[in-house]
Amino acid sequence: MAKVKAKERPQKKKQTLGMKILTVLFTVISVFYVAPVFIVFMNSFKTNAGISAGPFEFPTAETFVGFQSYISGMFYGNYPFWKTIVCSFFITVGGVALILVCTSMCAWYIQRSNTIVCKIIYYFCIFSMVVPFQMVMFTLSKTADTLSLNTPWGILIIYLGFGAGLAVFMFSGFVKSIPIEIEEAADVDGAGPMRTFFGIVLPIMKPTFISVAILETMWIWNDYLLPYLILDKTYRTIPIHIQYLNGSYGHTDTTAIMALIVLSIVPIVIFYFACQKYIIEGVVAGAVKG
Amino acid sequence: MFGKGAASLPFLVKKERQMIMFKKRARKIYSLIFVLPTLAAFIIGFVYPFFNGIYLSFCKFKTTSNATFVGFDNYIQAFQNEGFLRSFWFTALFVVVSVILINLIAFFVAYVLTLGIRGSNVFRTIFFMPNLVGGIILGYIWQLIFNGILQNFGSNIELDATYGFWGLVILMCWQQAGYMMIIYIAGFQSVPADLYEAARIDGAGKKQVLTSVTLPMMMPSITICTFLTLTNSFKLFDQNLALTNGAPGVVSSSGTMVYQTEMMALNIYKTFYANQNSRGVGQAEGVIFFVLVVVIALAQLYFTRRKEVQQ
Numbered sequence: 001m002a003k004v005k006a007k008e009r010p011q012k013k014k015q016t017l018g019m020k021i022l023t024v025l026f027t028v029i030s031v032f033y034v035a036p037v038f039i040v041f042m043n044s045f046k047t048n049a050g051i052s053a054g055p056f057e058f059p060t061a062e063t064f065v066g067f068q069s070y071i072s073g074m075f076y077g078n079y080p081f082w083k084t085i086v087c088s089f090f091i092t093v094g095g096v097a098l099i100l101v102c103t104s105m106c107a108w109y110i111q112r113s114n115t116i117v118c119k120i121i122y123y124f125c126i127f128s129m130v131v132p133f134q135m136v137m138f139t140l141s142k143t144a145d146t147l148s149l150n151t152p153w154g155i156l157i158i159y160l161g162f163g164a165g166l167a168v169f170m171f172s173g174f175v176k177s178i179p180i181e182i183e184e185a186a187d188v189d190g191a192g193p194m195r196t197f198f199g200i201v202l203p204i205m206k207p208t209f210i211s212v213a214i215l216e217t218m219w220i221w222n223d224y225l226l227p228y229l230i231l232d233k234t235y236r237t238i239p240i241h242i243q244y245l246n247g248s249y250g251h252t253d254t255t256a257i258m259a260l261i262v263l264s265i266v267p268i269v270i271f272y273f274a275c276q277k278y279i280i281e282g283v284v285a286g287a288v289k290g
Numbered sequence: 291m292f293g294k295g296a297a298s299l300p301f302l303v304k305k306e307r308q309m310i311m312f313k314k315r316a317r318k319i320y321s322l323i324f325v326l327p328t329l330a331a332f333i334i335g336f337v338y339p340f341f342n343g344i345y346l347s348f349c350k351f352k353t354t355s356n357a358t359f360v361g362f363d364n365y366i367q368a369f370q371n372e373g374f375l376r377s378f379w380f381t382a383l384f385v386v387v388s389v390i391l392i393n394l395i396a397f398f399v400a401y402v403l404t405l406g407i408r409g410s411n412v413f414r415t416i417f418f419m420p421n422l423v424g425g426i427i428l429g430y431i432w433q434l435i436f437n438g439i440l441q442n443f444g445s446n447i448e449l450d451a452t453y454g455f456w457g458l459v460i461l462m463c464w465q466q467a468g469y470m471m472i473i474y475i476a477g478f479q480s481v482p483a484d485l486y487e488a489a490r491i492d493g494a495g496k497k498q499v500l501t502s503v504t505l506p507m508m509m510p511s512i513t514i515c516t517f518l519t520l521t522n523s524f525k526l527f528d529q530n531l532a533l534t535n536g537a538p539g540v541v542s543s544s545g546t547m548v549y550q551t552e553m554m555a556l557n558i559y560k561t562f563y564a565n566q567n568s569r570g571v572g573q574a575e576g577v578i579f580f581v582l583v584v585v586i587a588l589a590q591l592y593f594t595r596r597k598e599v600q601q
Contacts, residue, residue: 019407026402026409030416033464036431037423043434055438102327109324121329128336132525132583134558135576138569139339139346142354147334161335164328193320222424224528225559239426243532246430258434261427268422276415279422283469284476287514 037265044069044258051254065255070263073256077245081260084241085267090152091237092221095159099167099216100209102160107171108201112183122172128165133225141229150232158230159220167212170286174208175201207285214275214282221268238264347574352566364574373548374575377557384455384553385523388462392519393512395467400474414475417468429532432461436533448537454551461529466522470515477511478504506597513594520590524583527555536560554579 015023042058043051050063057063074081110118140158144150149157178201186196224239231237236244242264245257272279342354347364351357368374399417403410420428436447436457447453481504489503530536536549536556552560558579562572 015408019405022402022405023407023409026407026413030413033416034419036435036464037419039435039438040431051434055434102331105324106328109321113321118325121325121332124337125332128332128340130521130584130587131336131340132555132576132579134525134527134555135580136336136339136343137559137576138562138573139342139354140335143334143339143342149334157331158335160328161331161333164332164336168328194323197324218422222422222426222528224424224426224531239424239528242430243426246532247535257430261430264427265423269419272419272422280414280418280472283418283472287473287476287511287518 040258041262044255044262046255048254051258069253069255069259072253073259073263076253076256076260077241079236079241079244081241081263084236084238085264087152087235088221088237091155091159091227092217094152094156095163095220096213096216098156098160099163100213103164103167103212104171104202104205104209105197106164107168108175108197110168111172111175112180122168125165125168128162129169137225137229140226144230150230152231152235155227155230158226162226163216163219166215166286170208170212171205174205178204207281210278211282211285214279215286217271343573344577346570347577349573350570352569360570364570365578367568367571368574368578371561371571371575372542372544372546373552374554374557374561376548376550377552377554380455380551381524381526381553384458384526385520388459388466388523389516389519391459391463392466392470393515395463396470396515397474397508397512399467400471400478403471404475404478414471417471419468420465421469423465425526425528426532428461428465429529432457432464433533448534451538451550454534454537457533458526458529458551458553461533462523462526465529466519470519473515473518474508474511477508481507509594509598513591513598516590516594517587521583521587524586525555526553527559530556554582 039055043055045065045067046059046063046069047065050057050059053063059065106121110122140162144154144158147154149155182200182204183196186200191199222239223237224243227235227237228240228243231240242257242260245260246252346354346357348359348361349357350360350363399413403414423431433447436453440446440453445453447457485503485507486499489499494502530551530553534551536552538551539547539549542548549557549560554575558572558575561568561575
């Protein structure tokens with residue numbers, strides 16, 4: 001509540017001349033800010049010749065191809081684009097759901113039964129957040145191969161392991177602030193640990209759930225190197241697919257790639273406008289804990 | 291930290307209370323249910339690869355099964371690898387420039403947006419948006435833009451390292467400034483209004499308010515943002531791969547190809563996967579990279595945390 005008030009208060013201020021100038025200035029900057037995305041959008045309707053002649057020009061009668069590029073992009077690179085969307089979507093949703101359920105339980109247990117082992121796990125989780133992926137990429141992909149975790153189902157486990165650091169850290173930070181009396185009351189009333197967790201602790205943790213979900217979604221959806229190294233080559237997420245199309249030598253169908261870039265941005269933009277409030281709160285919560 | 295007698299009693303009581311949910315008898319079963327899934331995945335996904343990686347950095351290997359121990363050989367070779375050294379300096383310069391630029395821009399934008407100008411929420415929405423787009427896609431978007439501009443001068447982003455460097459800086463500013471802005475805005479909003487009032491009554495000017503009230507109160511946000519930008523810039527991979535992929539490559543005096551715009555993460559990746567014989571060196575470089583990130587992150591946290599004021 002306090003936050004909302006703080007946001008509303010300055011709105012009522014009278015707009016001085018300086019503030020009006022700033023509004024104009026920021027409008028101009030905003031236009032430049034969205035320009036790159038808009039230019040890609042514009043180019044997705046042009047011919048290849050039109051793009052290489054002038055990427056910043058509006059499509060003219062001879063360079064305009066309509067939705068042609070979207071149609072040719074669908075199966076460009078001999079790989080159906082809808083498959084990459086399904087794959088990305090499955091991995092993101094599955095990975096985030098698995099991380100949320102498992103790490104919240106783990107964090108609660110770690111925080112409430114303060115044994116040495118639990119403390120070691122906790123500090124290792126924090127430590128894992130700083131380690132760059134390049135340090136473990138080879139051994140991780142080999143481990144995943146030997147355990148045959150190189151399918152979209154298996155990679156969920158890798159994501160749980162690699163994303164556990166941030167999630168456990170954020171959840172335990174929140175569990176610390178929950179008064180233990182609530183759980184004691186549940187215990188007196190005869191609820192076991194399972195019931196206490198799912199009936200009482202979980203609902204209280206809802207804000208942290210949303211924050212963790214947002215941060216992990218942003219990470220997994222856009223992740224390139226981890227799925228590229230771990231997934232079997234028959235599965236492609238969106239970033240992997242885009243990289244394949246650009247990295248392949250020889251003639252590249254630029255306009256089809258532009259169309260695919262537009263198509264891969266659309267779900268994110270919808271997601272963003274649908275839960276913008278939560279995303280921004282999630283980012284702030286993640287930063288304050290970090 | 292505490293005197294032994296004074297601390298032990300309340301500590302015990304607290305511990306006993308925390309145990310209430312997990313009475314000794316049942317604890318084993320519940321630890322299985324609650325901790326095991328995460329722990330098992332964590333060991334598979336992080337702990338084992340991490341230690342195995344450290345071990346392999348002292349080995350010569352092509353796959354994990356045929357590793358032979360060679361001691362510090364890989365590390366010596368890593369420090370003699372021109373491409374790796376070049377990527378280190380390139381990364382260092384990039385980190386310094388981008389951390390400073392991103393934080394200055396984000397701080398300024400957040401300051402303006404908390405003044406209460408019209409359309410603040412719209413601007414905030416727009417500035418944050420690039421963060422949701424993945425690094426690979428961002429790289430290709432900007433490649434199109436830069437090449438579109440540079441083709442008027444008969445050039446290309448892959449032809450000149452200077453273009454590649456500033457291209458990466460612009461890309462990172464464009465992407466990260468919005469994220470940091472969100473954190474700074476939250477920081478500005480958490481400064482209590484009575485502090486400003488007190489400063490005004492004491493006759494502080496605008497500049498003085500900024501340096502003696504706003505900046506000290508904003509130190510926690512500054513710590514977080516420098517930490518995030520520092521580690522993000524250091525570990526940058528996707529954007530680098532998509533935008534220039536290290537090009538241009540220049541043949542050095544000793545005859546090896548040195549890629550001019552390769553950052554450390556990309557260089558390690560290429561050492562690993564481009565040449566099977568240099569995997570041990572690649573792993574050693576990975577360990578060096580890891581140590582570097584940890585040391586720099588800890589140093590940064592230490593120095594900025596010291597400047598924070600206790601509330």
